[in-house]
Amino acid sequence: MNDILPDEAALWQFFEDTVRAWLRSYGYREIRMPILERTELFVRSIGAVTDIVEKEMYTFIDELNGESLTLRPEGTASCVRAAIEHNLLYNGAQRLWYAGPMFRHERPQKGRYRQFHQFGVEALGYAGPDVDIEHILMCARLWGRLGLTDLQLELNTLGSAEARARYRERLVKYLEQHREKLDADSQRRLETNPLRVLDSKNPQMQQIIEGAPRLLDDLDDESAQHFEAVQGGLRSGGIAFDLNPRLVRGLDYYNRTVFEWTTQKLGAQGTVCAGGRYDGLIGQIGGKAAPACGYAMGVERLIALMKEGALFRAPVLDAYVVRQGDAAQHYAQNVAERMRDDGLDVVLHSGGGSFKSQMKKADASGARYAVVIGDDEAAAQKLTLKPLRAAAEQATVALDAAVERMRARD
Numbered sequence: 577m578n579d580i581l582p583d584e585a586a587l588w589q590f591f592e593d594t595v596r597a598w599l600r601s602y603g604y605r606e607i608r609m610p611i612l613e614r615t616e617l618f619v620r621s622i623g624a625v626t627d628i629v630e631k632e633m634y635t636f637i638d639e640l641n642g643e644s645l646t647l648r649p650e651g652t653a654s655c656v657r658a659a660i661e662h663n664l665l666y667n668g669a670q671r672l673w674y675a676g677p678m679f680r681h682e683r684p685q686k687g688r689y690r691q692f693h694q695f696g697v698e699a700l701g702y703a704g705p706d707v708d709i710e711h712i713l714m715c716a717r718l719w720g721r722l723g724l725t726d727l728q729l730e731l732n733t734l735g736s737a738e739a740r741a742r743y744r745e746r747l748v749k750y751l752e753q754h755r756e757k758l759d760a761d762s763q764r765r766l767e768t769n770p771l772r773v774l775d776s777k778n779p780q781m782q783q784i785i786e787g788a789p790r791l792l793d794d795l796d797d798e799s800a801q802h803f804e805a806v807q808g809g810l811r812s813g814g815i816a817f818d819l820n821p822r823l824v825r826g827l828d829y830y831n832r833t834v835f836e837w838t839t840q841k842l843g844a845q846g847t848v849c850a851g852g853r854y855d856g857l858i859g860q861i862g863g864k865a866a867p868a869c870g871y872a873m874g875v876e877r878l879i880a881l882m883k884e885g886a887l888f889r890a891p892v893l894d895a896y897v898v899r900q901g902d903a904a905q906h907y908a909q910n911v912a913e914r915m916r917d918d919g920l921d922v923v924l925h926s927g928g929g930s931f932k933s934q935m936k937k938a939d940a941s942g943a944r945y946a947v948v949i950g951d952d953e954a955a956a957q958k959l960t961l962k963p964l965r966a967a968a969e970q971a972t973v974a975l976d977a978a979v980e981r982m983r984a985r986d
C-alpha cells in the first residue's frame with residue numbers, strides 16, 4: 577500500500593482531471609460507493625473459485641454483529657449492488673463511473689499492490705454491441721488525451737452461458753488428458769471451475785493453455801453476431817485489435833465481449849485496462865435481469881506509463897511573496913490575497929529570515945515570479961516583481977500592474 581507524495585500527486589491530479597473531463601464528454605455520471613461490502617456480494621459476483629475470492633480479499637468479521645465484511649477488491653459488484661438497491665434502472669439505462677482504492681492481498685511487485693486505484697465505467701441496461709464499441713472507442717480517445725501510445729487491444733468473446741457450458745465439457749476432456757502436467761491450482765480448478773485454468777499466470781502452464789480448444793470455435797449464433805458487430809464497429813472507428821481466444825478475465829461474471837488494453841513497457845504487469853460484458857450479473861445478485869457491460873483502468877499502471885511520456889507538466893506557482901519589515905507583514909499578506917482574487921497561485925513566505933534566504937526559498941518553489949515587499953514598498957503601496965524563470969528585468973510597480981503582467985503568463 578503506497579503513500580502518494582506531493583510531487584507524484586500532481587501527476588495523479590492531472591490524470592484524474594483528464595479522466596473526469598473525458599467521462600463527462602461521453603455522458604457518464606459519477607457514483608460513489610463505500611469501500612466495505614458484505615463478503616457475500618463478492619463471492620456471488622466475482623465467483624467463489626477465482627484468485628480474488630480464494631486468496632486476495634481482505635475479509636474480517638465485524639465483531640459487533642458477526643457479519644463478514646470485505647474491503648472491496650473491485651468496483652463493479654458494488655456499483656451494481658448500489659444500482660439495484662436504489663432502483664436506478666427504473667429510470668432507464670444508466671451510464672456510470674466510479675473511482676477509488678481497491679484492496680487485494682497479492683504478492684507485492686512492480687505494478688501489483690495491495691491497495692491500488694481504479695477508474696471504472698459501467699453501462700447498465702444496454703444490450704447492444706454499440707455500447708461495447710463505445711467503451712473501446714472511449715478508451716482509445718483517453719489514451720490519446722493522456723499522451724499514451726503503444727497500447728494494444730486484445731479482444732475475445734465468452735459467448736452465452738450455454739456455449740460456455742458446452743465448452744466446459746470440451747475443455748475438461750482436454751485438460752484431463754494433461755492432468756499430470758497441471759499445477760496444483762489448476763488440478764483443483766479442473767474440478768471446480770475449469771475455465772479458470774486458462775487464466776493461470778504460471779508460465780509452466782502456458783503451453784497447455786495454448787493447446788486448449790477454443791470457445792470461439794463453438795459460439796452460439798447470437799454471441800457470434802454480437803461479436804461480429806463489435807469488430808465491425810471497431811474497424812469502422814479505426815481501432816486496431818488482436819483476437820485473443822485465451823482471454824477469459826479473472827472474474828466469473830463476464831459473458832460475450834471481453835477485452836484488455838496492454839503494454840509491453842511495464843514488464844509482467846502489462847494490462848492497464850480490462851473489462852467486458854456481464855449480462856447475467858444484475859439478475860444474479862438480486863436485481864431485475866438487465867444486460868450490462870463495463871471496464872476498469874488500473875491507475876498506478878497508467879501513471880507509471882505517463883511518467884515516461886513528456887505530456888505532463890506539473891502546475892507552476894505564479895508567485896512566491898517574500899516580505900521583511902514591520903509594515904511589510906500585513907501589506908504582503910493583503911497583496912497575496914488580492915492576487916488570489918485574480919486567480920493567481922501564490923505562496924506567502926512564512927517564518928521570517930533575511931531577504932536572501934527568502935529569495936532562495938522563492939527560487940526553490942519553482943514560482944514564475946518573486947514578489948518582494950519591504951517597508952519601502954509597503955509605504956509606497958507598491959511591490960517589486962522579479963521574474964525567476966525569464967531573463968526580464970525586475971520592476972517596482974503598483975499591484976494592478978503586477979497582476980496584469982503575471983496573468984499574461986509570459
Ligand code: ATP
Nearest residue numbers: 682687688689692826847848849850872873874877
Ligand atoms: P491481473 O490479471 O493483472 O491480476 P485482474 O484480472 O485481476 O488483473 P481486474 O480485476 O480486471 O484485473 O482489474 C482491472 C485493472 O486493474 C487491471 O488491468 C490492472 O490494471 C489493475 N489492477 C488489478 N489488480 C491490481 C493490483 N494488485 N495492483 C495494481 N493494479 C491492479
Ligand code: MG
Nearest residue numbers: 627628680826
Ligand atoms: Mg488479479
